Amino acid sequence: MIIQRLLNHKLAWLGLSLIAIVLLISLFAPLIAPHDPLAVDLMKKLQPSSTTFPLGTDHLGRCILSRLMYGGQVSLSIALIVVMFTTLISLCVGLVAGYFGGRLDHGLMRLCDVFLAFPSLILSLAIVGTLGSSIGNLIFALVATHWAGYARIVRSRVLSVKESHFVQAAIVSGTRSLPIMLRHILPYTLIELTVLATLDISHIVLHIAGLSFLGLGIQPPTPEWGAMINDGREYFRRQPELMLYPGLMLFLTTLAFNLVGDVLRDVLDPRMEKQMRVKTLKTKLENG
Amino acid sequence: MQQMPSDTAAVILRATDTPTTPEAIEAMRERLGLNRPLPIQYLDWLWHVLRLDFGRSFITGKPVLQEVMNYLPTTLMLMTCTTVLIVVISVPMGIFAALYRDTVFDQFSRLFAYTGVSMPSFWLGFLLLYVFSFKLGWFSVTSRGSIVDWILPSITLAFAPAAVYARLLRGSMLESLSQNYVLYARARGLSERLVVLRYVLKNAFLPVVTVFGLSFAHLLAGTVVVENVFALPGLGRFAVQSILNRDYPMIQCYVCLTAVLFVVVNFGVDLTYSYFDPRIRLGNQEI
Amino acid sequence: MAEAVLTVDQLRVAFSGRSIVHGVTFELQPGRVLGIIGESGSGKSATCLSMLGLLQRATVEGSVQLAGQELIGLNAAQLRQIRGRKIGMIFQNPASFFNPIATIEQQFTETLRSHQSLTQTDAQSSALHHLSTVGLSEPERVLRQYPFQLSGGMLQRVMIAIALSLKPQVLIADEPTTALDVITQMQILRLIQQLQQQTNCAVLLVTHDLGVIAQMADDVVVMWNGELVEQTSVNQLFDQPQHAYTRSLLAARLTPRLGEKR
Numbered sequence: 100m101i102i103q104r105l106l107n108h109k110l111a112w113l114g115l116s117l118i119a120i121v122l123l124i125s126l127f128a129p130l131i132a133p134h135d136p137l138a139v140d141l142m143k144k145l146q147p148s149s150t151t152f153p154l155g156t157d158h159l160g161r162c163i164l165s166r167l168m169y170g171g172q173v174s175l176s177i178a179l180i181v182v183m184f185t186t187l188i189s190l191c192v193g194l195v196a197g198y199f200g201g202r203l204d205h206g207l208m209r210l211c212d213v214f215l216a217f218p219s220l221i222l223s224l225a226i227v228g229t230l231g232s233s234i235g236n237l238i239f240a241l242v243a244t245h246w247a248g249y250a251r252i253v254r255s256r257v258l259s260v261k262e263s264h265f266v267q268a269a270i271v272s273g274t275r276s277l278p279i280m281l282r283h284i285l286p287y288t289l290i291e292l293t294v295l296a297t298l299d300i301s302h303i304v305l306h307i308a309g310l311s312f313l314g315l316g317i318q319p320p321t322p323e324w325g326a327m328i329n330d331g332r333e334y335f336r337r338q339p340e341l342m343l344y345p346g347l348m349l350f351l352t353t354l355a356f357n358l359v360g361d362v363l364r365d366v367l368d369p370r371m372e373k374q375m376r377v378k379t380l381k382t383k384l385e386n387g
Numbered sequence: 388m389q390q391m392p393s394d395t396a397a398v399i400l401r402a403t404d405t406p407t408t409p410e411a412i413e414a415m416r417e418r419l420g421l422n423r424p425l426p427i428q429y430l431d432w433l434w435h436v437l438r439l440d441f442g443r444s445f446i447t448g449k450p451v452l453q454e455v456m457n458y459l460p461t462t463l464m465l466m467t468c469t470t471v472l473i474v475v476i477s478v479p480m481g482i483f484a485a486l487y488r489d490t491v492f493d494q495f496s497r498l499f500a501y502t503g504v505s506m507p508s509f510w511l512g513f514l515l516l517y518v519f520s521f522k523l524g525w526f527s528v529t530s531r532g533s534i535v536d537w538i539l540p541s542i543t544l545a546f547a548p549a550a551v552y553a554r555l556l557r558g559s560m561l562e563s564l565s566q567n568y569v570l571y572a573r574a575r576g577l578s579e580r581l582v583v584l585r586y587v588l589k590n591a592f593l594p595v596v597t598v599f600g601l602s603f604a605h606l607l608a609g610t611v612v613v614e615n616v617f618a619l620p621g622l623g624r625f626a627v628q629s630i631l632n633r634d635y636p637m638i639q640c641y642v643c644l645t646a647v648l649f650v651v652v653n654f655g656v657d658l659t660y661s662y663f664d665p666r667i668r669l670g671n672q673e674i
Numbered sequence: 675m676a677e678a679v680l681t682v683d684q685l686r687v688a689f690s691g692r693s694i695v696h697g698v699t700f701e702l703q704p705g706r707v708l709g710i711i712g713e714s715g716s717g718k719s720a721t722c723l724s725m726l727g728l729l730q731r732a733t734v735e736g737s738v739q740l741a742g743q744e745l746i747g748l749n750a751a752q753l754r755q756i757r758g759r760k761i762g763m764i765f766q767n768p769a770s771f772f773n774p775i776a777t778i779e780q781q782f783t784e785t786l787r788s789h790q791s792l793t794q795t796d797a798q799s800s801a802l803h804h805l806s807t808v809g810l811s812e813p814e815r816v817l818r819q820y821p822f823q824l825s826g827g828m829l830q831r832v833m834i835a836i837a838l839s840l841k842p843q844v845l846i847a848d849e850p851t852t853a854l855d856v857i858t859q860m861q862i863l864r865l866i867q868q869l870q871q872q873t874n875c876a877v878l879l880v881t882h883d884l885g886v887i888a889q890m891a892d893d894v895v896v897m898w899n900g901e902l903v904e905q906t907s908v909n910q911l912f913d914q915p916q917h918a919y920t921r922s923l924l925a926a927r928l929t930p931r932l933g934e935k936r
Contacts, residue, residue, distance in 0.1 A: 335513060
């Protein structure tokens with residue numbers, strides 16, 4: 100039913116189709132890319148678009164189109180991994196903090212505040228800068244920057260769900276904490292988290308691009324849109340396409356996820372409240 | 388920091404072209420006090436900070452505070468211009484999008500919001516540079532003279548926040564417009580202009596002000612990228628270089644400064660909020 | 675019979691196609707209190723709000739005449755002349771109807787100054803005068819307060835003061851006592867009655883409480899599902915209810931007498 104309402108939104112259609120395009124291109128890059136994105140050929144550097152090189156070549160003679168396609172792979176796969184870890188950590192922290200409350204809650208929230216106080220780019224910059232810019236460190240840095248915001252939202256959702264009748268009934272009837280958290284509270288947090296995650300993928304992709312642009316993210320020669328923009332800086336007068344195309348890809352991908360996430364939020368939010376009310380009523384009726 | 392792959396002592400030695408033998412590294416560590424226990428180092432640092440002594444840069448050897456003060460004005464100027472721009476763009480846009488809801492203008496502001504949030508700032512910066520500096524020649528790429536130089540960087544930095552705040556203000560205004568006090572104000576025969584100005588606007592601004600305080604950190608993060616793009620000698624760009632150079636005293640000072648700025652801004656926001664909302668100021672007193 | 679001050683003829687109110695009020699006709703006589711009784715959703719509030727054009731997204735048809743002047747279809751400037759000055763309004767649960775971040779003085783004086791050219795000082799003294807008329811013992815203090823600092827009963831008095839300060843011909847009271855405790859209810863109702871007799875203004879009293887009707891109204895109009903089902907004097911209503919709905923309303927009252935068969 101959600102899918103149906105989603106499809107009614109024109110914007111969602113636009114967003115979903117954009118995402119589909121980007122995902123498909125990224126997935127099938129090895130099959131459809133005209134050239135090897137890492138193939139350097141200095142004889143062919145900085146060529147404009149031609150039949151061999153539809154979008155031209157960069158300063159090392161590599162095919163821009165191919166690099167764009169492969170770039171999607173890198174950014175999106177890392178973003179997905181980051182989202183997974185972030186969701187996991189923030190779920191744990193948020194559930195525990197919201198459910199148990201008290202000093203544990205306070206402590207965890209102070210920890211969140213510390214992380215939230217830093218401008219995200221700067222914190223990740225610091226982490227990657229100190230630890231070195233491997234992919235593992237990059238993922239770690241991104242998760243470290245993003246988890247705190249999620250955790251707060253999860254916690255506030257947990258707090259409100261905890262007050263609802265069916266959870267109170269479970270607590271009163273002596274159910275142990277873990278089953279309550281997992282069976283009753285978790286489902287409601289997941290929905291909201293999905294919306295957040297969708298919106299956040301766009302932030303993470305931009306974040307990765309930003310770090311790569313500054314030289315601290317994905318290292319050359321791996322193609323990545325932000326890094327490509329950085330590469331193209333020197334030639335921005337001669338051949339602005341070097342910066343134009345990767346930026347356009349970034350923009351469109353981010354836009355797509357934002358559109359879908361926004362519509363998802365509109366669609367899911369009122370439904371969620373209704374769902375909770377129905378469950379409350381059912382419990383009331385069942386308990387007489 | 389001692390366990391970091393790139394040893395501070397080694398970095399410094401390299402910077403001064405001294406051969407990095409184990410003995411030399413050990414000697415340098417001794418000199419810098421890096422072989423003392425961590426808590427001692429932290430306390431020592433804190434003690435110095437309270438006396439506004441942030442130590443000396445590992446790379447340039449000059450006092451950190453002095454270096455930072457060189458770069459601070461640029462960043463502050465950028466942030467001020469950006470804030471002004473954000474207000475100038477988002478306030479009218481938000482207000483009119485709410486008052487003329489569902490019109491073309493409203494749709495446009497929505498489009499603007501989506502674009503703003505999705506636009507990579509570094510890309511936007513170069514786009515603007517290309518179009519306005521290079522092609523149209525309106526702005527010189529390099530001069531650092533008047534306020535005109537700040538226009539493109541502030542637009543780049545202000546783009547996304549302005550779009551978001553416009554929508555936020557719109558939502559807040561719509562919420563305000565649907566409140567009972569608006570109905571009663573109209574029922575008393577007050578002019579629509581008075582109702583919008585005194586009743587709707589003032590109430591609508593409150594949540595937006597809070598959000599502004601919270602997202603100040605993002606603005607700070609944005610300066611890193613924008614200063615890089617426009618080659619502005621500001622703190623953000625300097626911070627990146629310090630991180631790359633493992634210049635820890637600098638990094639520490641930067642982090643400290645960021646935190647201070649953040650606290651000051653939030654404090655300002657709290658003050659503003661309590662000034663406007665008497666419920667906060669006076670607490671909930673009942674007669 | 676004197677000429678009616680307010681004549682409503684076939685008033686219809688609809689929201690996006692859904693009809694809320696299906697053609698209501700009644701008259702309000704000068705100096706009299708007309709009670710509109712009905713349950714929630716009967717359309718009584720919508721009727722009153724639509725008279726002043728206060729329903730933003732509604733289509734209103736029919737005729738509402740105030741001493742000969744047609745109210746439906748007026749433009750904004752003309753409506754401003756009517757609202758407050760010719761027809762005053764007070765609402766239930768007054769706390770949410772005041773601007774939370776402005777003092778009582780600000781809200782009172784701007785109302786006065788919107789309709790009359792007064793200086794701030796004159797408006798202030800007028801406000802003080804009217805606040806004491808409604809029984810507030812420390813009017814200077816009340817003026818300085820913010821709405822959240824006053825109780826429901828006091829805010830209701832302020833509302834009444836504001837409404838009457840403009841000397842309207844009609845006062846619409848939309849469930850003015852519903853959110854108040856019983857004692858305050860009585861006090862407010864007595865106040866309204868007293869002031870109404872002093873100023874001879876006609877009152878349109880909307881309520882769902884038969885007790886309020888019994889105490890205050892001269893004539894009664896019963897609304898149900900957007901329609902006017904009975905219109906009569908208050909005595910007739912209680913003695914000889916005509917419509918089935920009215921009868922069920924009366925029967926639904928709790929009778930505290932022991933041993934009496936219902």
